[in-house]
Amino acid sequence: MDFEYLFELLCGGVVKGSIYALIALGYTMVYGIIQLINFAHGEIYMVGAFVALIITGILTLSGYSDSGLSVLVLAAVIAVIYAAAYGYTLEKIAYRPLRNAPRLSPLISAIGASIFLMNYVQLVQTPDFLPFPELVPEFEFMEPLSRFVSSVDMVILVVTALTMVALTVLIKYTKIGKAMRATQQDMVMARLVGINVDRVISATFIIGSVLAAIAGVLIASRTGQINSAIGFMAGIKAFTAAVLGGIGNIPGAVLGAMVLGIAETFGAGYISSAYEDVFAFGLLVLILILRPAGLLGKAVKQKV
Amino acid sequence: MLEVRNIQTYYGNIQALKSVSLTINEGEIVTLIGANGAGKSTTLMSICGVTPPRHGQILFRGEPIQHLSAEQIVSQGIIQVPEGRHIFPQMSVIENLEMGAYLRNDRAGIKADIDDVFGRFPILEKRRNQAGGTLSGGEQQMLAISRALLARPSLLLLDEPSLGLAPLIIKQIFEIIKQINAESNTTVFLVEQNANQALKIAHRGYVMENGAITMEDRAENLLSNEEVKKAYLGM
Ligand SMILES: Nc1ncnc2c1ncn2[C@@H]1O[C@H](COP(=O)(O)OP(=O)(O)OP(=O)(O)O)[C@@H](O)[C@H]1O
Ligand SMILES: [Mg+2]
Numbered sequence: 001m002d003f004e005y006l007f008e009l010l011c012g013g014v015v016k017g018s019i020y021a022l023i024a025l026g027y028t029m030v031y032g033i034i035q036l037i038n039f040a041h042g043e044i045y046m047v048g049a050f051v052a053l054i055i056t057g058i059l060t061l062s063g064y065s066d067s068g069l070s071v072l073v074l075a076a077v078i079a080v081i082y083a084a085a086y087g088y089t090l091e092k093i094a095y096r097p098l099r100n101a102p103r104l105s106p107l108i109s110a111i112g113a114s115i116f117l118m119n120y121v122q123l124v125q126t127p128d129f130l131p132f133p134e135l136v137p138e139f140e141f142m143e144p145l146s147r148f149v150s151s152v153d154m155v156i157l158v159v160t161a162l163t164m165v166a167l168t169v170l171i172k173y174t175k176i177g178k179a180m181r182a183t184q185q186d187m188v189m190a191r192l193v194g195i196n197v198d199r200v201i202s203a204t205f206i207i208g209s210v211l212a213a214i215a216g217v218l219i220a221s222r223t224g225q226i227n228s229a230i231g232f233m234a235g236i237k238a239f240t241a242a243v244l245g246g247i248g249n250i251p252g253a254v255l256g257a258m259v260l261g262i263a264e265t266f267g268a269g270y271i272s273s274a275y276e277d278v279f280a281f282g283l284l285v286l287i288l289i290l291r292p293a294g295l296l297g298k299a300v301k302q303k304v
Numbered sequence: 305m306l307e308v309r310n311i312q313t314y315y316g317n318i319q320a321l322k323s324v325s326l327t328i329n330e331g332e333i334v335t336l337i338g339a340n341g342a343g344k345s346t347t348l349m350s351i352c353g354v355t356p357p358r359h360g361q362i363l364f365r366g367e368p369i370q371h372l373s374a375e376q377i378v379s380q381g382i383i384q385v386p387e388g389r390h391i392f393p394q395m396s397v398i399e400n401l402e403m404g405a406y407l408r409n410d411r412a413g414i415k416a417d418i419d420d421v422f423g424r425f426p427i428l429e430k431r432r433n434q435a436g437g438t439l440s441g442g443e444q445q446m447l448a449i450s451r452a453l454l455a456r457p458s459l460l461l462l463d464e465p466s467l468g469l470a471p472l473i474i475k476q477i478f479e480i481i482k483q484i485n486a487e488s489n490t491t492v493f494l495v496e497q498n499a500n501q502a503l504k505i506a507h508r509g510y511v512m513e514n515g516a517i518t519m520e521d522r523a524e525n526l527l528s529n530e531e532v533k534k535a536y537l538g539m
Contacts, residue, residue, distance in 0.1 A: 175406075182392050182403050189390035191354055193455065194378035194407040 009269040011148040017261025018160035022215035023238030024253040026208025032248035039110035042235020043117035048213025049220040051079040068135035076217045087209025121228040132220040246297020305330040311360030320346040322515040333492040335502040338512035344495040353377045381458035389448040393437025404454030421450035442473040499536035
């Protein structure tokens with residue numbers, strides 16, 4: 001058995017899983033609080049990538065010629081702010097008015113918002129693929145590892161890891177994090193201790209959008225091209241990862257994303273890359289048969 | 305202190321409260337008794353802004369509050385221990401208590417109050433790092449009351465605190481309610497099906513049927529009232 005090849009695939013899978021994880025967290029956090037599948041979440045990821053593309057373009061045109069990495073960071077920061085504003089607005093316009101409507105209504109609104117955002121970007125930008133500049137330099141220290149992880153991959157892994165740590169600290173120790181957990185566990189009681197639930201829901205959308213935008217910028221600099229449809233497949237995959245891990249469960253989303261990423265690269269590497277998506281969704285079906293609540297999900301208790 | 309004037313509350317098109325009026329004076333323990341589905345919990349949730357009334361007025365210290373949001377009402381010191389306890393199941397005992405103090409910022413005061421409830425309920429201190437959902441029913445009720453105390457309530461609303469508990473623990477809970485009222489001058493509004501015990505510790509009582517108040521009197525009078533005896537005291 002070729003262990004180097006196996007390790008190469010494993011690294012590729014973890015990189016892929018990192019991107020899925022960043023997006024999946026937004027699905028799972030929103031679901032955990034308001035039991036809504038935010039179908040437009042993939043589009044926030046796409047918008048993040050586009051904003052970053054526009055910013056790098058502006059920076060290049062205006063003659064800003066610092067290192068590529070600093071351009072990337074600047075573009076990412078602005079993309080994150082934009083995406084946060086999109087996520088916040090999306091919830092306000094598309095979901096909040098339907099908070100007490102039958103469950104199907106916000107779901108349809110979510111699909112509508114997804115289609116709207118995709119077409120909006122298509123209209124004001126272009127439906128074609130646009131090249132995304134290579135901004136991550138080849139790090140010298142990565143030379144010996146270059147067979148397994150490229151410099152871009154390394155950036156993806158480090159950024160994802162730091163983001164996860166920040167998210168964990170936020171949820172565990174900050175006031176808004178505790179309010180989010182309380183709201184997720186018992187919304188009526190959260191209101192009775194004085195939590196402004198509307199604000200918590202807004203915060204959840206903002207945090208999810210920030211994570212998705214980070215993923216969008218990272219993936220754009222890895223693949224080197226983006227278009228208005230990239231949010232669709234990435235969204236479906238990340239949603240799959242969230243369900244795989246147990247929707248509503250935060251560690252579950254990360255685990256599900258890693259399992260999905262690794263399964264895809266192994267399937268592609270050992271069998272055929274043409275069937276990558278088949279492995280992803282086949283895995284989903286398999287896990288849902290064996291563990292209907294997902295890997296870390298608990299069987300849903302019916303409220304009495 | 306609290307004056308509820310002709311409130312009507314709906315769930316969608318279903319009217320749960322037809323016209324409820326009641327008054328609670330500072331320092332009192334007032335109880336509200338009634339059969340299942342009478343509208344007792346809805347009355348408390350209306351006061352707290354969770355299911356705001358469609359018509360009528362609620363005055364707290366003379367000011368209308370029926371249009372305020374739930375968190376604004378909490379910030380006025382009106383704190384509810386809801387029916388079924390509603391402990392945050394995946395949060396530890398300590399975290400549940402801290403959530404009670406969500407709107408407070410005085411760290412030292414919160415710490416002192418947590419020590420205080422641990423003095424009152426030593427069992428909670430023993431379970432301080434245990435997830436709330438794993439506590440027994442009696443422990444959860446103690447935690448729910450303690451969590452409410454952490455908000456430093458001026459008006460404490462309790463919804464069937466004795467529900468599902470063993471007689472010995474029920475006795476303890478009623479004893480504590482009396483203590484809270486006497487020691488910290490907390491006004492208490494107590495919803496109960498356990499009418500006998502509730503009327504024994506209360507100053508006054510209201511009887512509710514089908515979304516409306518049907519009787520109101522001093523507690524000892526209600527205890528000896530023939531109708532109340534027959535309907536709610538099982539005599
Ligand atoms: N969420 C809801 N949706 C629709 N109807 C409701 C809802 N909650 C309560 N009701 C109805 O409102 C009426 C009053 O209910 P409420 O819970 O206030 O009664 P209760 O006096 O507290 O009863 P119990 O002693 O059983 O707790 C009941 O007829 C009930 O069916
Ligand atoms: Mg009730």
